[in-house]
Amino acid sequence: MITLLSGFTGTGESQLNRNPWTETVPERADRLVRAGSMAEAIIVMPDGFTRYGGSQYLNSSATGRYEDHLVRELVPWVDRRYRTIPRPEARAIAGKSSGGYGALVQAMRHPDVWALVACHSGDMYFPYCYLPDFPKCLDVLARHGGTVERFLRAWQRMPRKADGALFPAINAIAMASCYSPNRRARLGFDLPFDLRTGAIVPAVWRRWLAWDPVQMVTRYRRNLRRLRLVYLDCGTRDEYHLQYGARMVAERLRRLGVRLVHEEFPDGHGNVQYRYDRSFALLSRAFARR
Amino acid sequence: MITLLSGFTGTGESQLNRNPWTETVPERADRLVRAGSMAEAIIVMPDGFTRYGGSQYLNSSATGRYEDHLVRELVPWVDRRYRTIPRPEARAIAGKSSGGYGALVQAMRHPDVWALVACHSGDMYFPYCYLPDFPKCLDVLARHGGTVERFLRAWQRMPRKADGALFPAINAIAMASCYSPNRRARLGFDLPFDLRTGAIVPAVWRRWLAWDPVQMVTRYRRNLRRLRLVYLDCGTRDEYHLQYGARMVAERLRRLGVRLVHEEFPDGHGNVQYRYDRSFALLSRAFARR
Amino acid sequence: MITLLSGFTGTGESQLNRNPWTETVPERADRLVRAGSMAEAIIVMPDGFTRYGGSQYLNSSATGRYEDHLVRELVPWVDRRYRTIPRPEARAIAGKSSGGYGALVQAMRHPDVWALVACHSGDMYFPYCYLPDFPKCLDVLARHGGTVERFLRAWQRMPRKADGALFPAINAIAMASCYSPNRRARLGFDLPFDLRTGAIVPAVWRRWLAWDPVQMVTRYRRNLRRLRLVYLDCGTRDEYHLQYGARMVAERLRRLGVRLVHEEFPDGHGNVQYRYDRSFALLSRAFARR
Amino acid sequence: MITLLSGFTGTGESQLNRNPWTETVPERADRLVRAGSMAEAIIVMPDGFTRYGGSQYLNSSATGRYEDHLVRELVPWVDRRYRTIPRPEARAIAGKSSGGYGALVQAMRHPDVWALVACHSGDMYFPYCYLPDFPKCLDVLARHGGTVERFLRAWQRMPRKADGALFPAINAIAMASCYSPNRRARLGFDLPFDLRTGAIVPAVWRRWLAWDPVQMVTRYRRNLRRLRLVYLDCGTRDEYHLQYGARMVAERLRRLGVRLVHEEFPDGHGNVQYRYDRSFALLSRAFARR
DSSP states (O other): EEEEETTTTOOGGGGGGGOOOOHHHHHHHHHHHHTTSSSSEEEOOOOOTTTSSSOOOOOEETEEEEEHIIIIIIHHHHHHOOOOOOOOGGGGGEETTTTHHHHHHHHHHHHHOOOOEEEEOHHHHHHTTTGGGGHHHHHHHHTTSHHHHHHHHHHHHOOOOOOOGGGGHHHHHHHHHSSSBBBTTTTOOOBBTTTTOOOOOOOHHHHHTTOOHHHHHTTHHHHHHHSSSSEEEEEEEEETHHHHHHHHHHHHHHHHHOEEEEESSOOOOSSSSHHHHHHHHHHHHHHHTO | EEEEETTTTTOGGGGGOTTTTTOOOHHHHHHHHHSSOOOOOOEEEOOOOOTTTTEEEETTTTTTTHIIIIIIIIIIHHHHHSOOSGGGGEEEEEEHHHHHHHHHHHHHHHHTOSSEEEEEEEEOOOOHTTTTTHHHHHHHHTTSSSSSSHHHHHHHHOOOOGGGGOOOOOOOOHHHHHHBTTSSEEEEEEEEOTTOOOOOOOHHHHHHHOOOEEEHHHHTHHHHOOOOOOEEEEETTTTOHHHHHHHHHHHHHHHHHOOOOEEEEEEOSSOGGGHHHHHHHHHHHHHHHH | EEEEETTTTOGGGGGOOOOOOOOOOOHHHHHHHHSSSSOOOOOOOOOOOOOOOOTTTOTTTEEHHHHHHHIIIIIIHHHSOOOOSSGGGOOHHHHHHHHHHHHHHHHHHOTTOEEEEESSSSSOHHHHTTTTTTHHHHHHHHHHTTSSSHHHHHHHOOOOOOOOOGGGHHHHHHHHHHHBBTTTSSSOOOOOOOTOOOOBHHHHHHHHHHHHHHHHHHHHHHHHHHHHEEEEEEEOOOOOHHHHHHHHHHHHHHHHHEEEEEEESOSSSOGGGGGGHHHHHHHHHHEEEE | OOOEOOOTTTOTTTGGGGOOOOOHHHHHHHHHHHTSSOOOOOEEOOOOOOOOOOTTTTTTTTTTTHHHHIIIIIIHHHHHOOOOSSGGOOEEEEETTHHHHHHHHHHHHHHTTTTTEEEEEEEOOOOHHHHHHHHHHHHHHEEEEEHHHHHHHHHHOOSOOOOOGHHHHHHHHHHHHSSBTTTTTSSBBBBSTTTOOOBHHHHHHHHHHHHHHHHHHHHHHHHHHHHHSEEEEEEOOOOTTTTHHHHHHHHHHHHHHEEEEEEEESSOSSOOOOGHHHHHHHHHHHHTTT
16 A cells, blocks of 8 residues: 655645556556556555645644554555555555655654655755745745735635735745744734744744654654655755755665655656656555565 | 636646635635625636646547537536536636647537636737747757657756746647657657757647647637637736737637637736636626526 | 947946956957967947847947948048958958857948858748747737737836846847838838737748848858858757857858858857857968968 | 945946946936035045955955944045045935845944935845855756856856846855855855755855844844834845845834834835935935034
């Protein structure tokens, strides 16, 4: 069983989208199985979408208990319904971008559920992948009334929400809903910067950093050592510079003695589903070794 | 019956793709029907994809008889299979971008099949929407061996074909396969420019222009006057500058006495499916008047 | 004597600007002379700036008689004032971008004044270097009142006129003031497109094309054959795609038997003053051969 | 006396460059004096250029003692040579971008030399204005051999050094030469990030932050309170997001009781010399009040 998490703004269903000159996930898996590159597997594509575009597959009082959903609801349900091998060594969690982040975090925190993980171009080293968007988010908010509430009201009314120019704002808001929820805050979460001066709020930023895989791997070293395979890759031209985070994580995992495969490839962040060819084969082999 | 043509690189199926914060076409139509904005309709989403990304829904010896497919195969098949009203006044053809182009051309050439048309952000005025890409196509070809054959070979091997930097090349090649097919040419079509100097080849370029709606409307004025409704719209920030072509076409249609609704809206070219709310309602009313 | 024409928005004086890590023209020439790469020469840097940014060094009722200024005023004045060799074989005209255009056109039309020319990244093949900007110009005008007059009034008031987003408008207006002046037009010149629909006006566009070096070289073949040296170069990544025009011109010049050196280099359009190293040396050698 | 510091990659001389549709600094001052907007003044334009593009007007073992140069060499020399009023109340220091940074830092550290300061779009809040460039710098270095030495060697050979794509690398290197010099380091300075993983090196980054005006103002509060005028402005669309730093600094200065004028204007970072109209007038009035 491979649980495949979609990236930010994606859903389980969107992994079945038809894109030009590209296989869907089922077509890809079928080809790999036919070619003998991977064994047959049950591929599960769960949904982690929220009103802001994504949950990072974490529990948050602002958006919902997505982490629990995966390990407490989804896995047992799939085990009941399908012919699975209901043991961690037969379960992989994989994903790309925010889905890669989610996969890695799940594996760190639930080695009793998943013993294999493939993280493609996953969010890591937040000072490079999120912080540079903060002033851009502030710029977008400034153009839409200056508060998150007013921005969100304007955005709700926009017919075209997936606008590239708005992305840094949506993204920062979504990440705040995942990393710094706050029941007492008006919106249900704290922003990591002051809305007027833009100054980073250290107390909130530290809460974000506690969810940065670069920091988490040390904390979860015992769990990580229990995993059968950690596969990590990233493009060397990643637009969010995630290859640097991946190198930091890989370096630490190697030092901790974790079973790691770390690869880089000459491409950017988007449309790199073709990397599943590699991870599915490796996961399959790691499954098979049992 | 509304036949909805997808844009370049799209397929029938891709109109069902799940995108964030956006309805699919069926969800959109369901909402419009529930709200009373449109009557129930059979929506058909045909496939015009080719190896190069699209057929413009024309017959071409280089790619296939897509125009014939729609009027000779698809419509009769749908009429046999579904509870349609098998008359032109009950058939609309609509689409966006290359799908808008295809819809308009179909309506001009087959008023006996479709009596209503909605063209959203359709390709028109080729000197603005295609010509500026010719030198960019030449640049891409120069970086990939200097010939279309070598470029296509390299491209076939690329894991990620839908690369923005390559788009001007793919697009020019695809359009050449539609507008200037040539059975005796090595590739099956002629390019409208010289591969070394870049000079536009007038004889080929004229073949393209003969398929430019701006020129076609005069030639097909008799057919156009038979239509119950021509709906034409375009964003005023269209990245391909299609609003200018739409204005030229609208001006001519109005002068020719065609039943026209021409609208502009403050947006770009991409993700403007929300405009179907407008066209579906207008088409529905025009159907209903019978 | 080398007369060095500056590009669009440049002046004679601006060629003395201090830019980082770059020699000024005098510093460059001094180094080349010291290194023995070129003989001593008088370098003249005339001014062709207009209210719109440049004259293309042509006579125009809209902006002034810049062509005449060079051959009737400047050259005689320099010959009177400085120790020149007052013969065409001892006079070169050179420049970059619009200055390269001006140099080539001057040499074609006044071989009795200049017998050597160096054209770096010069404006040529107007369908690629100007036409793609027409719809962008229309977009800018639409955002500023929809007429050239209103746009120019707004622009006059702007504290920062050299704004990249406005450039396509300024550039098209400036070129119209050079290529299609019209004493009876309100602004003193005709635009090559309709302001509302954007349609290219063939009669005006033909006037522009008559000034395209790609067309001019055939007309001026007798004059061109009299020149001692035509040096032509362009970057293979030129943002205005001028390398294609240069290839067309080079091909024709070669066929006409003109003494031509045509080079390409792997760079874009801007900041390529380092190419003067090459042209100054070649011009100097061609001078010296007398 | 107004000492006007140029921005990064600028020199004293480059402030006299001729740009289209723009006054040079002397022309601007002449107009302001004629209009009665400012009194006559001696304007000094010093040079802070280094091999990497700029010194931030600081002392550095890696590049030179630029801070000392201004207060120990330049000011006494000007006082000897020109008819100045040799007192701080008659001396302003001003500048734009890195020149604005330099001006503010000079005023904070040498209130006995300058009692008035105008900082336009100055570098401040380094987490927003520099940190986002670190991964971009790493990307550039990776494409050029992976070390600063190899990059610099390649760059020295490039005919066109002021390439936008290289800018994040040059800029980070230059800033490291100013903020984190190190006599024992091979290059004479420490980079604030690890070259392989990209990880920020806290010890070096802290040295940078100690030079961030947002941190400095508190430390230099006594000096700042002695100033007759601190003028601070920034565009609300600044590409380096410097408006946020300016707001933080302004907020602190106001709280500290410093004589401050803080303004924002609707523009970006580049070509905003027109803001000198405002600062020269304010400085002049503050001079005059004595």
